[in-house]
Amino acid sequence: xxxxxxxxxxxxxxxxxxxxxxxxxxxxxxxxxxxxxxxxxxxxxxxxxxxxxxxxxxxxxxxxxxxxxxxxxxxxxxxxxxxxxxxxxxxxxxxxxxxxxxxxxxxxxxxxxxxxxxxxxxxxxxxxxxxxxxxxxxxxxxxxxxxxxxxxxxxxxxxxxxxxxxxxxxxxxxxxxxxxxxxxxxxxxxxxxxxxxxxxxxxxxxxxxxxxxxxxxxxxxxxxxxxxxxxxxxxxxxxxxxxxxxxxxxxxxxxxxxxxxxxxxxxxxxxxxxxxxxxxxxxxxxxxxxxxxxxxxxxxxxxxxxxxxx
Numbered sequence: 579x580x581x582x583x584x585x586x587x588x589x590x591x592x593x594x595x596x597x598x599x600x601x602x603x604x605x606x607x608x609x610x611x612x613x614x615x616x617x618x619x620x621x622x623x624x625x626x627x628x629x630x631x632x633x634x635x636x637x638x639x640x641x642x643x644x645x646x647x648x649x650x651x652x653x654x655x656x657x658x659x660x661x662x663x664x665x666x667x668x669x670x671x672x673x674x675x676x677x678x679x680x681x682x683x684x685x686x687x688x689x690x691x692x693x694x695x696x697x698x699x700x701x702x703x704x705x706x707x708x709x710x711x712x713x714x715x716x717x718x719x720x721x722x723x724x725x726x727x728x729x730x731x732x733x734x735x736x737x738x739x740x741x742x743x744x745x746x747x748x749x750x751x752x753x754x755x756x757x758x759x760x761x762x763x764x765x766x767x768x769x770x771x772x773x774x775x776x777x778x779x780x781x782x783x784x785x786x787x788x789x790x791x792x793x794x795x796x797x798x799x800x801x802x803x804x805x806x807x808x809x810x811x812x813x814x815x816x817x818x819x820x821x822x823x824x825x826x827x828x829x830x831x832x833x834x835x836x837x838x839x840x841x842x843x844x845x846x847x848x849x850x851x852x853x854x855x856x857x858x859x860x861x862x863x864x865x866x867x868x869x870x871x872x873x874x875x876x877x878x879x880x881x882x883x884x885x886x887x888x
Contacts (some may be wrong), residue, residue, distance in 0.1 A: 585697045586630025586815045587720035589628045591617060591690065592630070592798070593704030594637045594663040594681050601729030606647040607858065608621035609868045612883045616707045616858070617648055619871070622667070622884050623710050624700070631657040633694055634704075638662050651885060662835065663687045672818045675825055682814075683828030684798060689810040698723040701800040701831070708799055708866065709733070709853025710879055719849065720801045729844040733761055734851050739772075739777065739791035741855040745862040747771045751796040752789075753848065762844040764796055764836045794848065797855050798833055807817065809838055809857055 608615055621632055632652060636644050641662070652658050663681045665674045681687065688701060698720040712734050719732045740871060742748060746771040754762045770779045770789070777789040812856055813834050821827035838844040856867045874880050 584724075585651060585721075586628060587612065587717065587723075587801070588608065588631040588633055588695055589621075589629045589700040589705045590633045590635060590691055590695070590698055590699055590701045591620065591647075591699065592636050592687050593617070594640075594687055602744060606643065607864065608732060609858075609864065610871050612870070612886075614884050615648065616856075617704050618651075620704075620713075621652055621777065621790045621881065623708070623713040624717070625637050625656060626710075627713040628721050629700065629713075629717055631697075633659045633662050633691055633699075635661050635690060637681065638664060638733060654886070661691045663690045672822055677821065678825045680826070680828070684831040685810060685817075685829040685834045686814060687760055687806065689814055690865070692807045692811070695807075697726070697802055698801065698803050701798065701802065703798050703857075705858055705864070706797060706799075707856040707870070709851065709855070712736075712799060712851040712853045715849040715851060716799065716801050716852055717816065720751055723803060726803050727805040728803045729805060731803070731806070731844055733796060733835075733846050734799040734801075735763065735794040735848045735850055736772075736797050736851055736853070736855050737791070738789055738793040738795045740791075740853070740859070741795055741797060741857075742770065742772050742777065743857070743859050743863055744772065744866065745860040748859060753794040753850045755794060759848045759850075761835070761839060761848050763839065764832045766832070776877050798831065799851075800835070809843065810834060813827045813837060 595596060606615060637746050649658055663686065663873045665681065667680050699813050700716050700720060716734050716844055738750060748767045750770055751765060751766050756762055756855060765856060767779050767886040770777065778792050779789065779837050814829055839846060856870055858864055858867055
């Protein structure tokens with residue numbers, strides 16, 4: 579009788595963002611009782627969900643501060659690697675304009691990890707809190723993957739009303755899934771706000787509409803096999819040909835996945851999480867995130883000091 583062994587998946591944490599609306603590096607801003615950051619909670623949840631390696635995508639200009647405040651504490655308890663997302667590492671045949679200041683977006687960030695990732699892997703944003711159960715869903719799925727070139731991917735979806743800020747508008751990718759919970763499309767909506775107990779957004783003409791609140795939204799929590807890198811490379815080259823001269827254009831991961839689905843190249847299973855998502859889009863969000871972490875500690879979801887016994 580043969581025994582099937584499963585690989586421990588890796589986790590890519592996207593931490594190269596600029597934090598323009600927040601006004602600083604959200605990645606290193608503490609929210610826990612012992613100066614834990616959101617990344618601390620994500621790594622803690624990932625390790626108990628079966629992930630075996632952490633890969634941080636960062637920028638060169640924050641390398642020293644990031645490693646000192648974040649990376650160093652993990653290096654003694656889990657394998658850690660760093661990948662640098664740089665503007666001029668976009669393509670061998672393309673050089674960005676000197677006016678380009680922002681990284682090329684989340685799709686390019688994942689592509690930068692080519693050669694570093696050789697196992698099934700998850701992807702999350704470094705400044706987003708996803709919750710224990712969300713990592714359990716993702717980890718359990720990835721640990722059953724045997725074919726490293728499989729085109730069956732996964733997305734952990736969240737309920738829209740569980741993802742909003744109390745302090746301003748947000749952008750969300752609203753998802754449509756079929757009866758078997760396979761993703762059919764993602765539509766990006768901007769300027770979604772909670773107003774007087776309602777969830778509103780404006781269409782392209784400026785007209786206001788309502789969401790019900792129970793819509794499934796993507797919060798950039800994905801699971802892939804290394805086969806995704808070939809698709810990312812092809813689409814990024816096409817993106818540069820079309821939009822490379824636009825200094826504000828970004829190559830977004832959800833757009834890549836949406837394109838692959840529409841061309842019937844991949845299937846993406848939607849795993850619905852009922853966890854409350856927390857993020858720090860605005861400086862005012864920090865207070866609510868800190869309060870949530872205190873509540874989780876009281877409930878026993880996390881120890882008061884995450885790494886005290888590590």
